[in-house]
Amino acid sequence: MSPLDYEYLRKLLKDRSGLVLSSDKQYLVESRLVPLARKAGLSGIGELVSKMKAGSETLTVDVVEAMTTNETFFFRDKVPFEHFRETMIPKVMQARANRKSLRIWCAAGSTGQEPYSLAMALKEMGSLLSGWRLEIIATDISQEVQEKAKAGIYSQFEVQRGLPIQLLVKYFKQVGEMWQINPEIRAMVQHKPLNLLHDFSHLGVFDIVFCRNVLIYFDQDTKIGVFNRLVRSMESDGFLALGAAETVVGLTDAFKPYPDKRGLYFPNALPVHAAPRLATAMPATVRTATTG
Structure with a gap:
């Protein structure tokens, strides 16, 4: 993933969901978005970002969902x-x-x-x-x-x-x-x-x-x-x-x-x-x- 692609994703995620990613979280983004790109039949995050920039709202929604943490359990923290x-x-x-x-x-x-x-x-x-x-x-x-x-x-x-x-x-x-x-x-x-x-x-x-x-x-x-x-x-x-x-x-x-x-x-x-x-x-x- 190129630095420009990472900066694009950082800004998009903050604007869309409030999620703030530090500059050292590229590994996290790659671990969650590479499988998403493959599922969509894309070569990698670079092509995924290109599709999003071209206006693919479906992919944008999928990216936000993939990056959102959903850790929860019953009666958490008591x-x-x-x-x-x-x-x-x-x-x-x-x-x-x-x-x-x-x-x-x-x-x-x-x-x-x-x-x-x-x-x-x-x-x-x-x-x-x-x-x-x-x-x-x-x-x-x-x-x-x-x-x-x-x-x-x-x-x-x-x-x-x-x-x-x-x-x-x-x-x-x-x-x-x-x-x-x-x-x-x-x-x-x-x-x-x-x-x-x-x-x-x-x-x-x-x-x-x-x-x-x-x-x-x-x-x-x-x-x-x-x-x-x-x-x-x-x-x-x-x-x-x-x-x-x-x-x-x-x-x-x-x-x-x-x-x-x-x-x-x-x-x-x-x-x-x-x-x-x-x-x-x-x-x-x-x-x-x-x-x-």
């Missing part, structure tokens, strides 16, 4: 799911007791293990959430991994990574040498294509956002942009869960760390959608009199 069960859900349930609805977003949901882990965790709460409207949105830039997530079919190796045996028995059925999560759990998750670099306000407002192990691949300016848009897609008393190697500290004032809960954050100020309308503002004495 701690965020403990926070989910012990802190996030109880506090959100208390705050939403009147409307009885809960919206959760898994950004970079990959092949589905994270959103399905959350769905199983909610299911395990039993009657506690009876009568509640539960919505889990899982998004990812890769169409290929989303198709796998929708099918909910996993290998023996995949279900052995983090999934407690009692949940495997309870929520999966064996299909040949594979395991498929049951329809009830699959129905709890909606899968939607999304690039975090683009506007995501159309998804609506969420009580809980899991955005783990994706921002580590972005540069500082891209991270700041994502954080500042995330806070506008969250309730003012919502929760943001980041990966173990990720933080908002030093990047943005939009979020603050939740005390004594590693990787857990909450909005620092009212998002735009939650700001009070100036038209309803009244003197404090009048407000006190009317709310009595």
